Amino acid sequence: MPHVITQSCCSDGSCVYACPVNCIHPSPDEPGFATAEMLFIDPVACVDCGACVSACPVGAISPDTRLEPKQLPFVELNAAFYPKREGKLPPTSKLAPVLEAPRIERGDGPLRVAIVGSGPAAMYAADELLTQRGVEVNVFEKLPTPYGLVRAGVAPDHQTTKRVTSLFDKITSERGFGFYLNVEVGNHVSHADLLTHHHAVLYAVGASTDRRLDVEGMGMAGSGTATEFVAWFNGHPDQASLPVDLSHERVVVVGNGNVALDVARILTTDPDALAGTDIADHALTVLRGSAVREVVIVARRRPADSAFTLPELIGLTATHEVVLDAADHELVREDLAEASDPLVKGKLEILAKLGDAAAPSDRPRIRLAYRLTPQRLLGRERVEGMAFTVTGTDEVRTLPAGLVLTSIGYRGTPIRDLPFDETTGTVPNDDGRVTGAPGTYVAGWIKRGPTGFIGTNKSCAAQTVRELVADFNAGVLPGPTARSGELDRLVRRRQPALVDVAGWRAIDSAEVARGGTERPRAKFTVVDEMLEAAATAPRAPLHQRLLSGLLR
Known part of the structure; x- marks a missing residue:
């Protein structure tokens, strides 16, 4: 019963150091650690001790027999990171090299x-x-x-x-x-x-801040950035009053990293499913009235160059309808024939199995579109769509849309x-x-x-x-x-x-209480409300405050 790392892996490496047989890689001392999309457990070397489960701060590790159906692809994904071998490896006491915390050698004060x-x-x-x-x-x-x-x-x-x-x-x-x-x-x-x-x-x-897309029309009503949109549905006080109009059937997201997938997923998820999360109340209200039927995630380059990670793609396709049009399916087939990198090949194999965008759908869906270079936004007073050129050509294509969000990176x-x-x-x-x-x-x-x-x-x-x-x-x-x-x-x-610290704990407790039994928390989205909650924190006794001041 080997253990398996799944989609929510945060790659902080705590599991690496907890493992008694060094079967989780890449480890922080290995070259690929900083760029790895996730960590992987060697199913042959794993001794099923469960130490990694306790060490993981985000609950991303489970025995292979306890995975949900949508998590089953991660069994093969973990195994694919390691060479093929027959049988179990002999037990080992080798541990991953631990980088010791720096030792303070001066003794003349804190x-x-x-x-x-x-x-x-x-x-x-x-x-x-x-x-x-x-x-x-x-x-x-x-x-x-x-x-x-x-x-x-x-x-x-x-x-x-x-x-x-x-x-x-x-x-x-x-x-x-x-x-x-x-x-x-x-x-x-x-x-x-x-x-x-x-x-x-x-x-x-x-x-x-976001990297800005410098094309004509950016800034008009109905255009914005994915970062602003994510902050809006997460209740960030700076974006709580962001005007979000979802009265049109299509949204275009420019860029295809994980943030773009997040935006598309939230826009096409049943609001009743989101009601049990910590999504901001104002966002849930707008999403309940949404007319969006399709979110198109647009990329300049080919499918093999997709910026989203394989774990996020696996998670998305397990819960949402994701489609490609015929031309993009052909691009996937071409790229798959040339792919050698295991993670790229894994993405392409999933993309190859996606449905056809020409088929009718009875629920909101996500369409991935490739080789489209943004040219300009359409509309006068507000966004009505976006014009693209087919990358490397002069051919122009347009996508009608009521909302265009850019997701081309942070800065x-x-x-x-x-x-x-x-x-x-x-x-x-x-x-x-x-x-x-x-x-x-x-x-x-x-x-x-x-x-x-x-x-x-x-x-x-x-x-x-x-x-x-x-x-x-x-x-x-x-x-x-x-x-x-x-x-x-x-x-x-x-x-x-x-x-x-006491004030933050008071805010935290108040948000959890507001969430009741149905939600992990109901966030405050206004600074004054946060400060009111913080003010309810009991003050430490005077002697304790004086002692704390002397010790700090």
């Missing part, structure tokens, strides 16, 4: 680090730092709620992926951890302020007082050390660009933390000039409405 951002890269960095005693970490986030794209970017029907927040909540309970939520660095406090109160500042702010934005590379949309750095800015570090997408998955940030953050601690041990990080406890007074003076 290492104090400010982390800007509260998404996966930030929380993994905090976890890595707090593995040792005598470290203080303060996490700053401009929203009253933490966890970045896990909260506002993971689709509501992927609740298992969101389980990683349970791990993050445990990190917030660590001695030495502090939250400064609803505090914007660059507004309430400056980079210089943070360096005054810490040895180092680590930015893990992600890539918060980092400049950070005040730090260098910025406009070409890559990242902060220039050397293994996380910011170029020309002593005491300043980066992790996550602002460090490496928008690549990888939630768990990829774990090894990325660990690399940065190793460099930070090495600099601390070498004595190249000047100590804070402000005394411990002054930071809290400074921030509260400039932002009285800050939310700390």
Whole structure:
């Protein structure tokens, strides 16, 4: 009964280190780890101990006998990563090489680090730092709620992926951890302020904007970005009032990565199925009145170049009607004849089995379209469709649509007082050390660009933390000039409405209570409502607050 890794794999590598026989790959020390679409269990070497199940933060691993029907393709997918062999491998005690947490060697006071951002890269960095005693970490986030794209970017029907927040909540309970939520660095406090109160500042702010499609008509009513749309249905307060009109039968999504699949899946899912998730109430109301019958996901290149991952394609086709037109089926056949990469071949084999777009459908469906290069949006006052050229030709094709969303990638934005590379949309750095800015570090997408998955940030953050601690041990990080406890007074003076760990837990509890027995939570989508919930958190006794100030 070998265990199997399934669609919700976050690739953080926790399962790798839990496995007593080193049968989960690629591991963080292997070249393919950073770009792997998921991790894979060797069915021949697996000893069925279940250690990986307990270690997985998102519940992605199950025995092969307990898989749901839609998960069965992952049995073959896991096995295909390994060479064909006969019989079981002999038992082994070989373990995956564990990269030890950096050891703090100085004994002249605690290492104090400010982390800007509260998404996966930030929380993994905090976890890595707090593995040792005598470290203080303060996490700053401009929203009253933490966890970045896990909260506002993971689709509501992927609740298992969101389980990683349970791990993050445990990190917030660590001695030495502090939250400064609803505090914007660059507004309430400056980079210089943070360096005054810490040895180092680590930015893990992600890539918060979209890459923009520069064609005529973008910006008119009925056009937008997938990122905005995802934030809207996830209840992000900045997009809660986004005007979304679903009164037309077709939506076009330009770009075919996983985010595009998320958008198409939510638009074609029965709202009653979404009602049991944490989707924003305003989004569920609009989706219940939707007239959308088809979402067309458009790509410039061929099927072999599809940007979505194989696990996401498997998951999508197991639950939704996905089709291709005849010309695209022919492209798939051509690409399949030439494919050699196992993951690319796996995608093409699934695409080859999709239905024909010419066949009638009795439910909303998703159509994948290839070799179409965006030319312009159609319409005057609002979108009526989109014109494309067939890639590499002058042939023009049009798609009538009432909503056009672009999904062509994320991009980092400049950070005040730090260098910025406009070409890559990242902060220039050397293994996380910011170029020309002593005491300043980066992790996550602002460090490496928008690549990888939630768990990829774990090894990325660990690399940065190793460099930070090495600099601390070498004595190249000047100590804070402000005394411990002054930071809290400074921030509260400039932002009285800050939310700390207790405030976040009050918001979290209130959202869970609002969800009742039918939903995991009902999110607040207005900042003032979040702050009202945070204000209900009981204050710690005076002696405890004074002691905390002395210890931090």
